[in-house]
Ligand code: HEM
């Protein structure tokens with residue numbers, strides 16, 4: 362052993378970043394690492410802020426992947442889109458694991474800063490709403506909390522104006538099986554309603570996977586995605602019950618009762634329904 366500490370410069374490590382782009386420059390760390398502004402002196406508020414900020418970063422990536430997956434599917438390139446859809450499922454798994462960190466916060470810890478949150482709530486997460494709209498869970502009422510932000514309203518409106526990921530999947534399905542015109546020509550702004558004609562079309566795919574392999578794989582990718590998304594909703598509502606019980610939410614909803622209702626949402630309804638009759 363030598364007493365001289367190792368100097369990585371002798372191994373070629375760049376040590377001077379005068380006028381050169383460094384790690385922090387590239388990643389914009391000054392902006393990210395100075396964006397935590399606790400409003401109380403409660404120890405756990407930093408956890409709460411970072412948990413949400415990291416979730417929003419993962420959602421940003423999910424939206425990036427979903428948008429390109431959709432346009433790739435629209436071009437008829439299914440296989441490249443599958444890779445992106447698998448990645449989105451993994452992102453949701455990342456978000457699911459993150460609940461383990463937040464669950465270390467007890468009701469007593471949270472009550473020390475909950476009042477400071479005012480009426481702010483995840484209900485107002487525009488990225489979460491964009492993800493829901495992109496996947497196909499559309500409800501124009503959810504635009505209202507963003508009325509004070511014309512830029513975000515425009516983003517959400519633009520999303521509602523285009524076909525959802527599921528609409529695009531149904532368009533692809535219609536190239537192999539009859540899909541009702543009422544479905545293909547639907548008003549993309551409105552909530553999607555399950556149609557027996559669509560269930561029948563998907564059932565044909567599932568009865569002969571080898572004949573419709575790419576559609577079959579697409580359907581399973583979507584089910585996989587929804588499976589992970591449902592786990593996120595379930596983890597959320599369970600954590601909420603654990604931390605605030607049945608109190609009303611800061612966003613004004615009934616809290617757990619509202620979130621339980623959201624557990625019933627089906628993003629790709631016929632893909633679940635067809636299984637019963639297969
Ligand atoms: C202790 C932790 C949390 C509590 C007590 C909590 C509580 C709630 C409640 C009560 C609602 C219903 C709306 C309302 O009236 O406020 C809600 C909605 C929501 N929360 Fe949380 N939440 C927590 C953590 C999180 C985290 C970590 C995220 C991740 C970004 C998140 C994202 C959301 C979203 C996106 C909604 C809207 C859900 C929908 O409309 O379907 N929440 N939350």
Ligand SMILES: N[C@@H](CC(=O)c1ccccc1NC=O)C(=O)O
Nearest residue numbers: 478481482483484609610611612
């Ligand atoms: N809705 C929560 C507050 C909350 O969780 C929250 C508040 C501000 C920013 C993000 C939040 N997370 C999810 O709703 C509550 O009622 O306690």
